[in-house]
Amino acid sequence: MTPALFIQGLRVTIGAGTSAANVLRGVSLELQPGEVRGLVGESGAGKSMLGRAVLGLLPANAAIAAGRIAFEGRDLLAMREPERRSLLGRRIALIPQDPMTSLNPVKRIGAQVAILLRHHLASSRRAALQRAAELLAEVAIREPERVLGLYPHEISGGMRQRVLIAMAFACDPSLVIADEPTTALDVTVQRQVLQLVERLRQRHGAAVLFVTHDLGVVAKICRTMTVLHAGRVLEEGETAHVLARPGHPYTRALLAATPRADRPAEALRPVPPSLIENLWSEAHQFDRLAAAGPA
């Protein structure tokens, strides 16, 4: 089966010349159709950068230095611009991180949802608005017709994230990149949003790359997971397996740093990326280092 997303040896650098920094150092990742993959790692591990690279949203000073990104077997990096644009938003969708800033403040919700449908599916204005109401109903927004006429500042953050989720699934994508979609929400809203993503994914059969630093979220909805650190894949596999028997000491440290109700969290022991690079092949030495505690 052709993977929904196939990333091979992806290297992304920020800056140029001698000051260039590698944010992704040869990341490979394969996502099967319908698979929900958690992409975890601490801040700066490069997990958001990976999602942005797939969507063509890298910041202006960042560049893809090497590697391949293929969507359903088609090379996204070699693709011509119009072809790529016809995939983005339609076959490949994004659920953004911050619902407060991700909707256009001066346009009504209805117009923002409808323009997507009109752009990608060539719907008429009326059909698009009608479909937009259905989509809002699908993400459990009450009185969808009324909400279509509202501006973003007139609805809550949780509502806005629902609207953004509805927009992500509007054109029936087969790959959804969820970039920490619950980070900016409070805990009760978080759970509802997760359930929503899970339900829509099942209905639409999309593969989801769920970028997060929250292992609890991964445990809840991701069947597989990838642990990223300093731009490298440290470990990947079935979520249950990785969480039960983390193979890499960094994953163990990450797990230990997760707050739980039954015990206090340990501080995540910072490991300099340069060390990781040297130690990647020498996991035992890393083990000793981590066991020695915070420096």
Next chain:
Amino acid sequence: MRWGEIIRRLVLIPPTLFGVAVIVFVLLRVVPGDPIAMMIPPGATPADITRLRAFYGLDQPILQQFVTWFGQVLNGDFGRSISVHQGVFELVLARLPATLELALLALLIAVGLGLIAALIGIHLRGRRMEWLVDIGIGVLLAVPDFLWALILLLLLGVLIPLLPISGRIDPQLDISFHSNFYLVESLLTGRFDVADALLHHMILPALALALPFAALVARILKTSLAEAEDQDYAQIARARGFSRPEILLREVFPNALIPTVALGGVQATLLLGGTVLVERIFSYEGIGNMAIDAVINRDFPLIQGLVLTFAVLFIALNLAVDLVVTLLDPRLRHG
């Protein structure tokens, strides 16, 4: 802006105008020089001067003069011009349309040029050529309107005499108008040859007023466009398969328009104030030119009337700007 806010602003207009009236009235009489000195013929006796001062009521205490004048103003009588011997209200009303047409034309030119410059600038964003646009805007902004008036006059009126350099329309032309809005009237009645002649006279002064303001509009709009383009909603639109022009037009521009109208609109008062000198340079018969004559002649009633007229225009402009900004930004509508 909600209705309460609009009403609050409207209520504030009369006290504002009253304040302006007091300041102008007192300043004119405290500063040395009065209209009598300007009008007496050589050889007038001190008795003549005293009689004239009494005739115009200038011998009375300032407070007394103010009460008399303001009482008349409240009844719609702005007094008579001392130098032209006509009613101030009629004089100003006859000249105001010329200034309004000039200012409006300048505003249109400025917005057009500013829009084009800002769009070119944002198109070149991050490229080496962006520099050129910024420098061009900087130069236009650095030269004030009256200097542009002189430059344009010398360049296109004298060196390469393409355009007329004085007046509102050729004095030889015998054209009658029903109103003093010559340009608007000729356009509405389809007399395009007349409109063309009027525009030929207006283009240089309008351009002089427009160039610095165009640069201002361009700079604010370009900065606002760049700022809005970096916002999450614009970035995300890229990930939804929209092209950059589509995003700039649909997502970015409506947002960038808000600060541009808010800041640029208030600055448009500068353009209005600029008409005074520019009209003088091009002998354009508007209220700005009239104001300079009035000051030279120490024509107190006329100066007071003109200053109040400018004050009303400024207030109206500010109110209009706030209303338009409210229309553009839904977040302001609900307070």
